[in-house]
Amino acid sequence: MRNSERLSGRRFDHDYGVTTHAVLFLTDLEPEAVGDAGAHATHYEAVPVSDFRALLSHVPPETIASSTFVDVGAGMGRAMLLASEYPFRKVCGIEVSPSLYEIARENLAEARVRSRRCDDLRLVNADARLWKFPPGDLVVFLFNPFDALALRATLASILHRHQPGATWILYHTPVERAELEALATVTLVAQERFGIVVRVP
Numbered sequence: 001m002r003n004s005e006r007l008s009g010r011r012f013d014h015d016y017g018v019t020t021h022a023v024l025f026l027t028d029l030e031p032e033a034v035g036d037a038g039a040h041a042t043h044y045e046a047v048p049v050s051d052f053r054a055l056l057s058h059v060p061p062e063t064i065a066s067s068t069f070v071d072v073g074a075g076m077g078r079a080m081l082l083a084s085e086y087p088f089r090k091v092c093g094i095e096v097s098p099s100l101y102e103i104a105r106e107n108l109a110e111a112r113v114r115s116r117r118c119d120d121l122r123l124v125n126a127d128a129r130l131w132k133f134p135p136g137d138l139v140v141f142l143f144n145p146f147d148a149l150a151l152r153a154t155l156a157s158i159l160h161r162h163q164p165g166a167t168w169i170l171y172h173t174p175v176e177r178a179e180l181e182a183l184a185t186v187t188l189v190a191q192e193r194f195g196i197v198v199r200v201p
């Protein structure tokens with residue numbers, strides 16, 4: 001993590017009155033509670049604020065207005081709080097770690113969000129590979145939550161959901177981007193130094 005990212009992360013926590021700035025390994029936190037997901041997970045780290053906004057800037061306003069935002073691996077809730085400043089229909093977060101989920105729950109309840117545009121926030125303590133993604137248009141956010149196998153399983157749940165709409169995927173630190181590029185109907189919309197934005201179909 002660069003020094004400027006560390007500083008802006010601390011500023012975010014100070015301004016919003018939350019705790020999101022940390023680097024933690026799931027297997028050190030609660031190996032029993034996360035089960036097999038721990039073997040596929042990377043680590044917890046909150047998304048740099050400016051990177052999140054830059055990735056979302058590639059999604060057209062009309063798509064944001066018609067979509068549910070889903071943070072796959074919501075951690076302590078920073079991306080959900082940032083997403084709530086855009087007029088999404090709903091903002092969801094899935095977090096497999098019970099302790100991170102509890103911290104995110106507190107952060108969402110207590111945060112000082114000055115320019116909230118979406119009030120419908122839902123956080124679940126679940127494994128994203130097994131979660132039932134909502135129907136309709138989706139903007140999915142991935143901050144390098146897990147390995148290729150777990151990403152493949154999660155993409156299958158996303159793409160085969162009931163009554164799917166347009167699906168936009170914002171992938172920060174896209175180490176497993178080959179899994180996305182292997183999809184027959186994927187379009188690369190944007191590429192930043194730190195991540196990609198794709199649309200399916």
Ligand SMILES: C[S@@+](CC[C@H](N)C(=O)[O-])C[C@H]1O[C@@H](n2cnc3c(N)ncnc32)[C@H](O)[C@@H]1O
Nearest residue numbers: 041045046047073074075078096127128143145
């Ligand atoms: C790099 S952090 C991203 C945190 C958050 N999205 C943000 O940007 O601030 C990745 C998160 O994915 C979670 N995770 C890993 N595997 C998961 C799974 N199978 N289901 C749900 N969450 C998972 C981890 O616990 C961790 O909190």
